[in-house]
Amino acid sequence: MAQAPASASGNGPMLLALRGVGKVFSNGVTALSDVDLTIREGDFLSLLGPSGCGKSTALRLIAGLATPTSGLLDWRGSSAFDRTNIGFVFQEPTLLPWADVFDNVWLPLRLKGVSRAKAAPAVTEMLARVHLTGFENAVPRELSGGMKMRVSIARAMVTKPRILLMDEPFAALDEITRFKLNNDLLELWQDERFTVVFVTHSVFESVFLSNRVVVMAARPGRVFREFAVDAPYPRNEAFRTSPDYAALCRQASDVLIGAINSTAGPHHDGH
C-alpha cells in the first residue's frame, strides 16, 4: 500500500490534468465548460453529479473517444497518451455475446496480437482476481448481471492499464451485488495500485470507494466542488455501517444538493 494513499488525496504524482476543458456538441449543447481537474497516480476519484452534468462526457474525453472543443488534456506534460494504458468499463457489461468468458477477457490482448496460449496466464490470473475461476467457458448469456460486470472489469484490467475509467458500472445491479462488487473493486485497486476515475450518481458509492470526490453540476456541465474522503483504507463492511461513513455521506450529499440547486434555468429530470 505504498502508493495507494492511506487517507486523503495529494500524495501521488500527477498522472493527468484537464485544463480548461470544454465540450460543445454540434446541436449546441454545452456538455462541459471550463473543467480543471488534476488526477494523481493511485487516485480513486469519483465524478459525482446529476444526469446531464457531463461526467460521462468527461470520461469519454479522457479515454480519447471524444476530443475537447477547448482546453487540453495534459498527460504528464505530453498531450498524447498511449490508449492501451487505459481500461474502460461501460455502464453495460458490453461483452461479446458469442464469445465465452475466456475469449472476452482475452480480446484486448488478442487485438494486440497476443496468442491464446501466450495470453492464457494473464487471462486466468485476471479471472481469479474477479472471482470467476471455473467460468472460463460460460457465455455471457449464462451469467448473472454481477458476473457479467466482473468479466467486464477483468477485460478492462487484463492489459494492466495505468488508469481505469468506469462509467456508472454498477448502476444497473441490485444493491447486494453492488456492495460485493464495490468491495472486490477496492481490493483489486489496493493490490494493483492503478488509478481509477469512477463516474456515479450515487453519493454512497462515491464516498465508500473514493479518496477524492468531484461533484459536478449541470447546464453547463462543470466542476462544482471537490473534496477528499478522509477515511482510511481498507474499507469494508464495517466501514459501510460506521458513523464516520454516515457523516461523510451527509457531507457529500449536502455538496451534491448544492450542485443541483446551483443549476440555472428550469429544472427537469433526465434529458
Added chain:
Amino acid sequence: MTAIEEHALTLDPEEARRVRQERLERIGRWLLPLAIMILAIWLWDRICVWNDIPKYILPRPGVVLQTLFDDAGLLFSSLLVTLKITFLSLLLAVIGGVGLAVLFAQSKWVEMSFFPFAIVLQVTPIVAIFPLINIYVDNQTTKLLLCAWIVAFFPILSNTTLGLNSVDRNLRDMFKLNGATRWQQLRYLRLPAAMPYFLGGLKIAGGLSLIGAVVAEFVAGATGQSSGLASRIIEAGYRLNAPRLFAALILISFTGILIFLVLSLISHLILRRWHESALKQER
C-alpha cells in the same frame, strides 16, 4: 414418466389439466399435420376414383408414387442437375452477398452509391431479364447460374448489411479503445454480430435459389436444351404425362423442404449458445 405421475398425485385439478394439455399438444404437433396430409392424399385418390378422372388429367397418388420409382433414374439425374445449379448459385449468392455487404460496410458512401443497383436487380422480375441474359451469355449453365444468383443474393446482401451495421456502440468504442484495426473490427466484432442476420438471409436465399434454378430453366427450356427437373416438367406437360409431372413436382417440393430444414439446422447449431432466437425458453 414416473416423475410426472408422482407429481400428478399432488397436483391440483388446474395444474393437472395443464399438464394433460401440454402432453396432448406435444403429440398433436406431429400427429395432426401428418393425419391431415394422409387424409388429403386419400381424398385425392377417392376423387380420382369417384369421378373416373383419366390419369393424364389427374393421376392417383399411387400412380405418382409408382412413376417416382419407375422413372427414378431419369428424375434423379435431373434433380442432380437442378441441385447443382441451386447449390452453386446459393454459394455464389453467399460469396456475392457477404462480399458486397462487407464492401458496403466499409463506408456509408459506398453503400449509399451502390445499394440502389442491388434493389433494381432484386425488384425486376427475373423472367423479364432472362432474354437479355440469353443474348449476352452463351453457356447454358452460366445462364442458369446467373439467373438463380440474381434471385438469391439480395436477402443475403440486405440482411448481412443490416447485421454489420447493428453492432452495439459501446462494443465499437471498446474496440477503438483497444486500438483495433479495421480488419480486426470486421473479423472479431462486425462479422460475428452479423451472423444471425446472415443466417436469416441464408434461409430465405436457400429457397429462392431453388426457385431461381427452376424458373431459369423454365425460361431457358424453350430456347436451349437442359435436363434439369424443370425441363422434365415441360416435357411431361407436352406429352400429357401427368404422373411424371406430379412426380417431378413432388421431388422439387421435397428438395425445397430439405434445403430449408438443413439451413435451419445449421443456423440453430451456430447460434444455439448465444442468440435469443436459438435459445429454448427458460423459466
